[in-house]
Amino acid sequence: MDAWKQYLEWIRKNPDQVTDVENGIKWASYLFTFYLGRSKRALILSEIVQQSGTLIKFINDRAFEKANTIAIGFEFSRLECFLGFIESSEAILELSAHLVGGPVGKWIVVVTLQVLKSTMRGLLLYKRHQMLKYPTIEPLIRDGNQNSQPNQQFSKLRSGKIIRKLEADGRVTNRTWDIREDYNALHMQSKPLGQFQILGEVIYISEPLAYLSALGICGPRSWKPWLLAMGLDVTSQVLSHQKDNQRHFTAWETEELTRRRNNLALYLMRSPFYDNFTKQLVLTALICAKKKIPLTWILIEFILTKLPHYRNIYAYLWAK
Template sequence: MHSKRLTYFGLLGRFADAEFASEALFAALNLIGLYHDSILVRAAESLEPSKKPIPSAHNKYTRYWINLSKTYQRASFALTFLQYTDVLMEMGVQKKWGKQAKWRLITTIEFIKVICRIILFYMTQERTVVNPTIPRREIDPSIFNQEENSTTGNQTWIGQNTRCERDNLSSVINNNTTFNNNIINDYLMSKVLYSEDIRKPSELVHRLHGIGKFAELLYIIRPLIYVFALQKYGNRSWKPWVLSIFIELLAKVFFDHFYKKKVPGGYRWISTLEKEEHKRRIRLFLFYILRGPFYEKFTRPKINNFCQSVSNKPILSLFGGILRDYQPLWENIYFYSASS
């Protein structure tokens, strides 16, 4: 999510409150995107079965719970809304009411996020909370144009024994495309089913119990503990930084133990969706280099030296300028590196 903000780097430093304007643009585009996605999903439901896009494991799983539980739906959209707007709200409150009000807001937002994730955890019958908690955009709007422009001829046939509707081979070959083996291979590969494609949506993520359940709850409350520690010891103290990374590492160790001992086949046999989520959590450790005393003592001097060394070099100086523009945000805006 944070990387998308680079889209608006051109606004930074161009006028007063450029950072606030760029963040407002980021939040607005993402919220509009949520509404647009809901329109695409409803439109795709009217397509012929053979034309409907095959959902990914993530979308299959999250849409299942959204359709099953209104509580899950509300909690997931509330969490997504906060993730899209937390930086914007922090900027606005800090500008209007100062740092004390900002930290009250941060604590409130992190508390609500924890509540939302705990609700999602129990609504999914104690399964790992995947991120994002809502379906991703996977529907290409061009499929609707293809539907409108398709020929009026018979594009499907019905099996005599199974009575299942299938595409004619001619329906997958564009009239302007030379017939070749690649077309057939691409079409057949798109129809291949893997083990996860035939699993029930709820089976795409294992239920947690014992140490696995404790690990997930520990991971969920970690950001709130970090905020309380920051307010008690300050941003320059190593205690909040060490406490936060210790909790995340402890949760990871507990997860590894759970999958090794409690899941048949161990970590190698968990679903792709679970692997993606745990890889994402590992990548989020990189944000620790932008936090607290580690940033002050190690990361910031390195960034300053790099920017200084490339200041007179073409192209590289542009990249250095972008880093310079973003430094105040990393240093002063909590949610830029919060990974929550």
């Protein structure tokens, strides 16, 4: 406990150094990619290192909130923190399981994580009757501005949300990390979802499990899991856009719905659609660019080499 308290104090006083460490971990992942070669194992190790930086940032953000609870004015629930931790560590756990246990180990971890995530999201929906947000806990935006004043507020231009700066003075020890909308106000301005919208959220939550079940029954080359997942995704969005009782979407709800709609484009990069259609188009475009655009061959060769591995890592249908 004493070590944890010392760590909290160090984070509070040295936000710039913490950020440098996190960025250093991500840069190290690029060095892994360069020096370890083009093997699949090297790419997996590189991605584990990079995702470790994301996980460490999540832990440091929670530590900062713990050390500055009074100044920030809110705390996330344990359920939200646990769900946020799983979202931040999901890629690390899947890739590590693949390295240690092969495909069997990977799929055991994938199914376990999706069951946990779906259960926790279902509990959040049951407790709040509000739209689910991804990521569940947004990263803190760390501000080194030394001239911020107590209780200063301004509007974020993109969304119109009200943002609050934490108190800071000219000393480095009092620099702050957080520029974030008040969490409690964010949820208080959201009215409970209507029946159609709740049904849309339930479908959205259950879609990864439905897809994994169909994948296990029909196999990875079947179109049925792909069509099922896309059908559930589209149905969920149609229901979520229904406005019950003249309910209007808040700024963050509109932003979340836009993110979900944009993610539909990822179906073009997912098997079996990618294997039958998109792959040939992408390869043809890259090869033509390599021949016609000078000095691009190095970049295009890198893309051609890494694309299959990165697609297998990130373009999966159970990612939400």
